[in-house]
Amino acid sequence: MIHGFIQITDTHIVAPGTLVSGHSDTAQALRRAVETINAKLPLWEGIDCAIVTGDLTDHGTPEEYAHFLSIMDDLALPWIAIPGNHDQRAPMRAALSDAPWMPSTGPVHWVRDFGAFSVIGLDTLLEGAHHGMLCEEGMDFLDTTLTAIGDQPAIVATHHPFMHAGLPAMDADNLRNGAAMIARLGAHRGPVRMLSGHVHRAVTGQIGRVTCQIAPATCHAVLTDHRTGSAPQLVLEPGAVTVHRWLDQPGAGLVSEVIPTGLFPGPWPFEA
Template sequence: MLLAQISDLHIGAAGSSMDVHAHTAEHLARAVEHLNRLDPSPDAILVTGDLVDAGSAAEYTRLATLLAPLKAPYYLVAGNHDDRENLRAAFAHHGYFPAEGYLHYVVDLGPLRVVALDTNLPGEPGGLLCNERLAWLDARLGEEPLRPTIVMQHHPPFRTGMQQMDTMILDGMEAMADVVRKHPQVERIVCGHLHRPITRRVGGTLAMTCPSTAHQVELDLRARGRLAVISEPPACLLHTWSEELGLVSHTSYIGDFGTPYVIIAEETAPGRAVQM
């Protein structure tokens, strides 16, 4: 089972700053091509928020057009740049969003269960997990205690040491850790928001963030750090599941990095030990 994850697409209207300066639509088109070329192909794609930049209906229409060529089914959650109602309306045909309220849902993907959690707090860069949302999460996790589960959301439930990004944190993350700790079948909490690959242990499991399909946030761990974006390579995450290995997560960079130099050809020497 292979699940891909992309995040922080920030699709703007044609001619917007995101379009002209950050080229987010062009970057997403390249990400879609990258995902479609993967071998093996992903069974599904998780898209962890900040889908568009201003939350307008026109942006979601453009987003849907850009995502349409994907060969695998994809599942969306809202980020702080998203508008809950415009997102719900634009992708109502997907069938997994509830008709009203928070954009929570559960989807069964082969051997894995994915619980999608809405951390959106309208008008704020940070997120919120209130008592109602935490109770919903606890109830959903309690339904299948033996099934390997991924929780997907936009805001990560941890601080990073990046001072400026830590001003945009998830309110309720300690309470979320308490909920997750009760449900050891949670294999991973996959998030976006930070525009960098970052991992931390939360509630007895591993939480991780996905890089952006476009611009990344500069890594700055100084006490008075700044907030800046940088043209580090776009990337996605690949989460592969097997009964033998469990859930293993990889970073897959999007771009042309030259032809691989083959050390062992798969058809001639499978499994041969080699020093690297």
């Protein structure tokens, strides 16, 4: 049986009627993502839930979380989330206190068993900073979970990536103690992958035996600028979500597809 999930990341919801940086309508972008997912779900076999990998809001205020939830209420899937550097734990916890995966105190770590693999959500938020850190409690949670799942494949979901995307302004704000996480994943007996957000672009790399994958945002993208010393800038490229499905053929593994959000002409048969 096929199992999978949809990764939504960096929604950056602000107060109703407000644009991020005066240009990006993040609420409309998330609505478009939800509409796209709902429309395509009948075509995607085995999708169990959505995972939101951080930056649900832009400032972490109760008003922003309420706005985020009002849009996500229309999603035809259950969902789980971890915070990003634009989130705040206390307001996020208060807004999601009824969610079964939300811990009552401390960092927002969780694990979900999909049968063929497990996803381990890790909170890398360091409040007051743009870069990420996995706390000692998070390292312990990762160790305990990896031991518990044995040789089952492990997918770790974080907001901050550890791999560099080649964008100096974003790479400076990655997961600062990610080497310790990668070492733990590299020692795991089963296949491993690390999924992240934060960079607002689709980027894939490899660190040792760990495949590292950064997902694009639902809203604006970060300009691809590889020059040292350049400041980050946003561009209104199309938003996207990422569909992750575990396929058994030709070799068992997680297969990921970036899906642009919105309605497009078609579909039509290959031959008219």
